[in-house]
Amino acid sequence: MAESLPEHDRILQEIESTDTACVGPTLRSVYDDQPNAHQKFMEKLDACIRNHDREIEKMCNFHHQGFVDAITELLKVRADAEKLKVQVTDTNRRLQDAGKEVISQTEEIIRCRVQQRNITTVVEKLQLCLPVLEMYSKLKEQMNVKRYYSALKTMEQLENLYLPRVSQYRFCQIMIENLPKLREEIKEISMSDLKDFLESIRKHSDRIGETAMKQAQQQKTFSTTLQKQNNVNYGRNMHLGRSRISDSKNEMTLKRTFEDDDEHEEEVLTAQDLVDFSPVYRCLHIYSVLGDGEIFENYYRKQRRKQARLVLQPQSSMHETVEGYRRYFSQIVGFFVVEDHILHVTQGLVTRTYTDELWNMALSKIVAVLRTHSSYCTDPDLVLELKNLIVVFADTLQGYGFPVNRLFDLLFEIRDQYNETLLKKWSGLFRDIFEADNYSPIPVANEEEYKIVISKFPFQDPELDKSFPKKLPMSQSVPQIYMQVKEFIYASLKFSESLHRSSTEIDDMLRKSTNLLLTRTLSSCLQNLIKKPHIGLTELVQIIINTTHLEQACKYLEDFISNITNISQLTVHTARLYGLSTFKDARHAAEGEIYTKLNQKIDEFIQIADYDWTMSESDGRASGYLMDLINFLRSTFQVFTHLPNNNNDHAAMSGKVAQTACMSACQHLSMSLMQMLLDSELKQISMGAIQQFNLDVIQCELFASSEPVPGFQGDTLQLAFIDLRQLLDLFMVWDWSTYLADYGQATSKYLRVNPSTALTLLEKVHRGMKDSSKKNNIFAQFRKNDRDKQKLIETVVKQLRSLVNGMSQHT
Numbered sequence: 001m002a003e004s005l006p007e008h009d010r011i012l013q014e015i016e017s018t019d020t021a022c023v024g025p026t027l028r029s030v031y032d033d034q035p036n037a038h039q040k041f042m043e044k045l046d047a048c049i050r051n052h053d054r055e056i057e058k059m060c061n062f063h064h065q066g067f068v069d070a071i072t073e074l075l076k077v078r079a080d081a082e083k084l085k086v087q088v089t090d091t092n093r094r095l096q097d098a099g100k101e102v103i104s105q106t107e108e109i110i111r112c113r114v115q116q117r118n119i120t121t122v123v124e125k126l127q128l129c130l131p132v133l134e135m136y137s138k139l140k141e142q143m144n145v146k147r148y149y150s151a152l153k154t155m156e157q158l159e160n161l162y163l164p165r166v167s168q169y170r171f172c173q174i175m176i177e178n179l180p181k182l183r184e185e186i187k188e189i190s191m192s193d194l195k196d197f198l199e200s201i202r203k204h205s206d207r208i209g210e211t212a213m214k215q216a217q218q219q220k221t222f223s224t225t226l227q228k229q230n231n232v233n234y235g236r237n238m239h240l241g242r243s244r245i246s247d248s249k250n251e252m253t254l255k256r257t258f259e260d261d262d263e264h265e266e267e268v269l270t271a272q273d274l275v276d277f278s279p280v281y282r283c284l285h286i287y288s289v290l291g292d293g294e295i296f297e298n299y300y301r302k303q304r305r306k307q308a309r310l311v312l313q314p315q316s317s318m319h320e321t322v323e324g325y326r327r328y329f330s331q332i333v334g335f336f337v338v339e340d341h342i343l344h345v346t347q348g349l350v351t352r353t354y355t356d357e358l359w360n361m362a363l364s365k366i367v368a369v370l371r372t373h374s375s376y377c378t379d380p381d382l383v384l385e386l387k388n389l390i391v392v393f394a395d396t397l398q399g400y401g402f403p404v405n406r407l408f409d410l411l412f413e414i415r416d417q418y419n420e421t422l423l424k425k426w427s428g429l430f431r432d433i434f435e436a437d438n439y440s441p442i443p444v445a446n447e448e449e450y451k452i453v454i455s456k457f458p459f460q461d462p463e464l465d466k467s468f469p470k471k472l473p474m475s476q477s478v479p480q481i482y483m484q485v486k487e488f489i490y491a492s493l494k495f496s497e498s499l500h501r502s503s504t505e506i507d508d509m510l511r512k513s514t515n516l517l518l519t520r521t522l523s524s525c526l527q528n529l530i531k532k533p534h535i536g537l538t539e540l541v542q543i544i545i546n547t548t549h550l551e552q553a554c555k556y557l558e559d560f561i562s563n564i565t566n567i568s569q570l571t572v573h574t575a576r577l578y579g580l581s582t583f584k585d586a587r588h589a590a591e592g593e594i595y596t597k598l599n600q601k602i603d604e605f606i607q608i609a610d611y612d613w614t615m616s617e618s619d620g621r622a623s624g625y626l627m628d629l630i631n632f633l634r635s636t637f638q639v640f641t642h643l644p645n646n647n648n649d650h651a652a653m654s655g656k657v658a659q660t661a662c663m664s665a666c667q668h669l670s671m672s673l674m675q676m677l678l679d680s681e682l683k684q685i686s687m688g689a690i691q692q693f694n695l696d697v698i699q700c701e702l703f704a705s706s707e708p709v710p711g712f713q714g715d716t717l718q719l720a721f722i723d724l725r726q727l728l729d730l731f732m733v734w735d736w737s738t739y740l741a742d743y744g745q746a747t748s749k750y751l752r753v754n755p756s757t758a759l760t761l762l763e764k765v766h767r768g769m770k771d772s773s774k775k776n777n778i779f780a781q782f783r784k785n786d787r788d789k790q791k792l793i794e795t796v797v798k799q800l801r802s803l804v805n806g807m808s809q810h811t
Contacts, residue, residue, distance in 0.1 A: 008044040129169065132162040136175055139182070148186045149282055152289045155179050183290060190286045191299075193279040198303055204274045205311065205334030206327055209396075211274070212337045213330065216396035280342065284349055297349055304339070304350075308358060311335050312365040319373040322385040328369075329393040332362065340400045359402050367410050374414050380421040384494055387411060387418065391498045411499055418495050419513045423521045426488050430525040433480045439539040441471035442479075457482045458556040459549065474549045475542050481522070482553055486560060488517050493564060507565035511577065514557065518582045526586040530593045537597055538639055543590045544657060551583035591657055595664040598636070602665060605629035606672045611689055613682060614768065618691035622699040629669070630703045637662055637708045655711050662709040666720035669700060673724055678760050684767035687731075694728045697721060723752045730758065731765065736796045743803065755803040762800065766793045 011029060135158050142151040159179065166172050201208075280300070287296035311331045318324035336359065343350050370390070377383045390411060394404035444450045446468050453459065457479035459472060492513045496506045529535060530543060554577045562568060609625045640658035677685070677693065704717040730739055730750050742748035743755070769790060 008041050011041065012045065012048050125166070128165050129171075132158065132166055132172065132175070135162055143182065143186075146189070148190060149285045149289070151186060152183070152286060155182065156289070186286060187290065187292070190279075190283040194283040194300070197276070197279040197283075198307065201275050201334075201338050202307055202310075205338065206330040207274055207334065208337050209330035209333030209335070210326075212333050212400075213392050213396045216399055217392050219399075220395060275338070277341065277345070280349070281346070284346055293348075300349060301354060304335075305358065308335060308362060312362055312369070314369050314373065319376040322382055322389070325373075325386050325389050329389055332366065333393060333396050336362075336397060336400065336402065355402075359397075363404075363406055367406055370410060371413060374417050377417065378421055378424065380418060380425050380491065383414065383418040383421050384491075387414060387495055388498070390414070408499060415495055415509070419492065419516060422488060422491055422513070423517060426484060426517060427521045427525060429484050430481065430522055431528075433477050433484070434525060434529045437475050437477035439475050439477075439535075439542040441473055441542075442476055443469065443471050445469045453479060456480075457549075458553055474546050478546050478549050481550060482557075485514070485517065485522075485557060489514055489557070489561060489564070503565045503567055507561060507567040510561050510565065511558075514561065515577055518554075518577060523582045523585060526582075527589055530586070530589050535593075537594055537636055540590045540594045540597070541639060541657070544587050547583040547586045547590070551580055554580060554583075591660065594657065594661050598633075598661055598665045599668040601632065602629060602669050602672060605632070606669075606676065609676065611676075611692065613685045613689045614771070615686055615688040615692065616772070617688045618695055620695075622695045623692070626696045626699055630699060633662075633665055633703065634708055640709060655709075658709040659711050662712075663717065663720065666700070666704055666717055670721045670724055673697065673700075674727075674757075677727075678757065682764060684771055685761070685764040686768040686772065687765065689768075690728065690731050690765065694732055697724050697728055701725065726750045726752045727757060727761065731761065736792070740796070740799055755800050755807065759797065759800040759804055762793060762797060766790070766797065769793070 135154055139151055139154045139158065142148070142154060158175070163172050163176060167176075284293070284296060287293050314328050315324060318328055336355070339350060339355050339358065343352065343355055370386075374383065374386060377386065390407055394407040398404045442453060444453065450468070450472075453472060457474075459474070459479075489510055492510055493506070496509055499506075501509075526543070526547070530540065535543075558577055605625055605628060609623065611623070637658060640655075640661070673693075673696070676682075700721050701718055704720060705715065707717075726749070730736070730753055735749075739748075739750045739753065739758070742750070745751075
């Protein structure tokens with residue numbers, strides 16, 4: 001019990017000292033104690049409450065007088081407080097009445113201050129927005145006046161500098177949304193301008209190229225003139241006194257040249273004058289600013305490559321006129337002049353590697369096109385103009401830094417084509433000259449006419465009589481042919497000019513082309529001329545003389561070429577002209593044609609021979625056809641006596657030709673007469689016909705022995721008829737015993753009579769005798785001599801057959 005009382009004191013102490021919210025655990029401990037602890041605690045609590053009440057009462061008693069005094073004082077103050085309250089209320093009323101106006105003015109001031117602050121804010125915001133609006137307005141204005149590059153710069157400033165400051169406003173968002181659209185619009189417009197530019201340069205490329213080629217040609221002409229002028233100055237400046245005069249003259253000349261060039265330059269427009277390049281600059285800048293420079297470069301190059309292919313595609317009829325070639329070259333030059341200009345005025349749009357690649361592609365196409373179309377050209381003048389155009393074309397592009405060696409290599413191929421066209425043209429000229437020639441010696445009435453001839457042809461003959469009138473040995477075609485050969489050399493030289501080749505190479509080209517003219521063209525014309533039916537023996541003789549003089553003139557042609565090229569003939573690599581072999585071949589062909597025509601004429605006379613092979617006796621005179629043939633031969637060979645033999649060469653040549661022709665004619669006549677006797681269609685021959693034939697052969701022998709052509713030794717010409725003579729003598733004398741006995745011996749009288757020939761003719765004679773006997777069979781039994789002769793013939797035939805068989809077996 002004593003122990004529980006201190007515990008209750010502790011609990012009460014905790015309750016008094018603890019916060020009301022924490023009393024729960026303390027009270028719970030009261031119920032956790034021993035039974036009746038609650039009652040005891042309540043008693044203890046009541047006791048504690050009574051203690052506290054006594055203390056409170058003591059304290060109140062202690063302070064009661066003071067409380068009463070305070071209440072008394074307070075009651076005294078209440079009257080003063082009421083009075084003060086009335087005063088304060090009145091003062092407040094009067095203050096409120098007085099403050100209403102102040103409040104009104106203050107509110108007005110506040111409103112003004114708010115407006116002022118708003119205005120200040122607006123001004124500040126407008127100061128931020130106005131530059132943006134001004135820049136946007138400037139952008140629109142630049143778009144309207146097509147200053148797209150400046151517009152892009154303005155956009156860049158708007159985006160980077162101005163719009164970020166006022167990005168919170170709606171109009172800025174609208175601007176930001178519109179800027180990409182404006183950029184795309186600028187790109188589209190710029191691309192449209194670029195397409196217009198590309199179309200413009202495609203249309204004007206020919207004029208640009210023509211202008212560039214004119215300028216290059218004028219520059220080359222001026223350089224040539226200046227070089228020549230300097231060469232003249234070098235010779236004139238040998239003397240000091242004269243040099244001053246010449247210098248002043250030269251300055252005047254050069255000044256005039258410069259003035260002339262200036263005039264031309266004023267007349268000639270440049271590429272920039274013909275084409276406005278600003279679109280490509282703008283487009284390049286715009287795409288570069290937009291970061292699409294590579295896209296623009298690829299597009300530009302792709303389009304230009306397409307245009308290059310179009311430019312390089314020639315018209316199908318380009319080869320027909322020089323204007324077609326000029327237009328083709330002008331377009332190509334214009335194309336590459338534009339590319340060169342773009343290369344030098346832009347940064348990276350085109351590069352040297354790109355232009356070189358494009359040029360190499362174009363050059364291959366150009367070479368192929370020119371090689372094809374030049375092969376269609378048949379006019380040498382057109383080929384020459386084409387060459388000049390190619391040279392100007394190459395010089396122009398070379399001036400812009402493009403390699404053109406392949407073009408000059410192509411010119412060597414075209415030179416061969418040019419030579420071919422020249423050869424064809426000169427072939428026609430030669431044919432016309434030969435057709436117009438009368439093939440008779442040139443008549444010269446006086447010395448003036450003689451000088452005119454030798455001015456055209458280097459005819460030199462110290463043995464020629466200087467008296468006039470006279471006739472020169474060659475015909476009119478010789479000086480004409482010689483002059484045409486020189487004209488050919490001049491024409492060939494024209495092509496060799498401006499090819500940047502040495503004099504030695506030009507000399508070699510001229511000699512080769514001249515050799516082709518002589519060995520192919522002139523030789524072919526001569527061969528065709530010789531074969532023409534209307535060319536008679538007189539004309540053939542004159543042709544032989546003409547070729548001799550042309551052959552002798554070849555050395556003068558060599559001197560002529562050397563004088564043109566300033567290359568001595570003594571140079572190791574100098575080619576020689578092949579005229580010697582050409583004219584020798586022509587002479588041989590003419591001689592062969594003489595022999596052929598003579599033989600043909602002999603055949604014509606032989607064809608009109610009309611022998612009566614069954615005649616009993618001869619007419620006692622030679623046949624008419626044969627006498628006509630001999631007269632023809634005699635008059636023909638007299639032509640050779642009229643060959644000009646002013647010198648030993650002509651005499652030897654004419655004599656040799658006449659002798660060969662005469663021998664050939666006699667041999668052919670002898671062979672034709674022999675073939676007539678041995679003709680298989682001729683079945684029988686009478687002895688009278690043999691006698692008549694013998695008379696004709698005698699006339700042939702008389703003709704041969706009469707020396708129709710001088711120069712034969714002894715009876716050389718008569719030997720042409722020896723086979724006929726021995727055969728006819730064998731039948732005329734009927735000397736078969738001697739023939740058979742001496743056969744095979746070198747001393748035989750009938751050594752040239754072949755057993756088969758004798759057998760054939762004997763069988764025909766035998767059949768002729770049999771036929772004659774049948775016609776006279778009434779008296780045949782009384783003609784013992786005829787019977788004996790036939791038996792002899794049969795015996796001889798058997799022996800001849802044995803000889804023929806022996807020959808065949810031996811063979």
